[in-house]
Amino acid sequence: MRAVRFHKFGGPEKLQFEEAPNPKIGPTEVLVKVRACALNHLDIWARGGTRSERIPMPHISGSDISGEISEVGSLVIRHSIAERVLIAPGISCGICDYCSSGWDSLCESYRIIGYETQGGYAEYVAVPGTNVLPIPDKLSFEQAASVPLVFLTAWHMLVTRAGLVPGETVLVWAAGSGVGSAAVQVAKLLGAKVIATVGSESKREKAQKLGSDFVLNHHTQDIPNEVKRLTNGRKANVVFDHVGEATWEKSMKSMTPAGRLVNCGVTSGGRAQIDIRYIFVKQFSLMGSYMGGRGELLKVLSFFEDGMLKPVVDSVFPLMDAAKAQEKMEKSEHFGKIVLKV
Ligand SMILES: [Zn+2]
Numbered sequence: 001m002r003a004v005r006f007h008k009f010g011g012p013e014k015l016q017f018e019e020a021p022n023p024k025i026g027p028t029e030v031l032v033k034v035r036a037c038a039l040n041h042l043d044i045w046a047r048g049g050t051r052s053e054r055i056p057m058p059h060i061s062g063s064d065i066s067g068e069i070s071e072v073g074s075l076v077i078r079h080s081i082a083e084r085v086l087i088a089p090g091i092s093c094g095i096c097d098y099c100s101s102g103w104d105s106l107c108e109s110y111r112i113i114g115y116e117t118q119g120g121y122a123e124y125v126a127v128p129g130t131n132v133l134p135i136p137d138k139l140s141f142e143q144a145a146s147v148p149l150v151f152l153t154a155w156h157m158l159v160t161r162a163g164l165v166p167g168e169t170v171l172v173w174a175a176g177s178g179v180g181s182a183a184v185q186v187a188k189l190l191g192a193k194v195i196a197t198v199g200s201e202s203k204r205e206k207a208q209k210l211g212s213d214f215v216l217n218h219h220t221q222d223i224p225n226e227v228k229r230l231t232n233g234r235k236a237n238v239v240f241d242h243v244g245e246a247t248w249e250k251s252m253k254s255m256t257p258a259g260r261l262v263n264c265g266v267t268s269g270g271r272a273q274i275d276i277r278y279i280f281v282k283q284f285s286l287m288g289s290y291m292g293g294r295g296e297l298l299k300v301l302s303f304f305e306d307g308m309l310k311p312v313v314d315s316v317f318p319l320m321d322a323a324k325a326q327e328k329m330e331k332s333e334h335f336g337k338i339v340l341k342v
Pocket of ligand 1: 093094098
């Protein structure tokens with residue numbers, strides 16, 4: 001099959017469009033003919049060698065995959081050839097205490113497809129039959145591929161971790177990113193007021209169209225002051241962060257007393273200073289979040305059937321241009337998901 005692989009860690013030039021062996025399936029797996037695969041920042045970290053010991057080499061990235069089933073393992077039930085599917089990005093044991101209670105991503109054997117296994121920058125991918133889900137009828141392959149990882153992450157962060165409720169205000173950093181564009185929609189679905197930030201004026205209108213009540217430019221505006229002004233001095237109940245170092249201090253200053261900060265990533269770096277006095281006096285909660293459970297993915301997908309949540313596809317590249325697609329992501333030129341068409 002044709003695939004985009006890297007044999008060494010490094011820049012986008014390490015991505016090679018080449019022939020690779022067809023994946024072989026085990027009895028509990030299905031082979032999926034990939035039709036589309038969306039990019040995630042994870043792909044860039046993997047290529048750069050972050051936690052390199054976890055990455056099988058040569059490596060095929062791609063965690064957000066849609067396609068058609070082309071082969072079914074002998075023990076797989078409920079799936080058949082030619083079914084239109086998307087793939088739940090996390091693999092876990094399914095029986096431990098964490099898996100049994102909906103905390104799949106805390107499972108000791110938890111792995112992300114396309115990061116700790118071979119992924120979807122290829123014509124075919126082998127995945128466990130339990131990870132295959134039907135595509136809501138309304139969605140194209142490109143749209144379906146742009147949903148799983150970011151909407152699962154945003155749902156787990158806002159619903160399960162932060163417990164966002166109607167009437168609360170949430171500050172969403174970098175709403176133009178995949179996870180940011182998902183967060184704005186999930187927060188509106190929950191009945192919250194959304195203050196979103198973007199990094200360029202060209203993204204402002206798009207963030208508004210997604211449902212943001214207010215959009216701020218994090219390069220030109222003083223975010224904590226603006227959040228205070230827009231909330232009549234109350235500030236945000238929840239801060240949705242995936243940026244890390246660059247936003248940390250401003251997040252603290254943007255939160256109301258008893259506010260909750262929920263973080264799922266550190267695209268700007270992972271070091272931050274915490275003044276503990278500030279945490280206990282203000283009674284802040286600082287929460288980590290990593291992917292989410294299969295049940296949460298099923299729940300969030302149900303909102304795509306009636307259009308209450310919508311995939312945000314920024315652009316579509318042919319598979320062979322995966323390096324160009326990653327460069328676009330690294331420059332933050334996108335709004336929503338960048339998708340490879342296979
Ligand atoms: Zn488990």
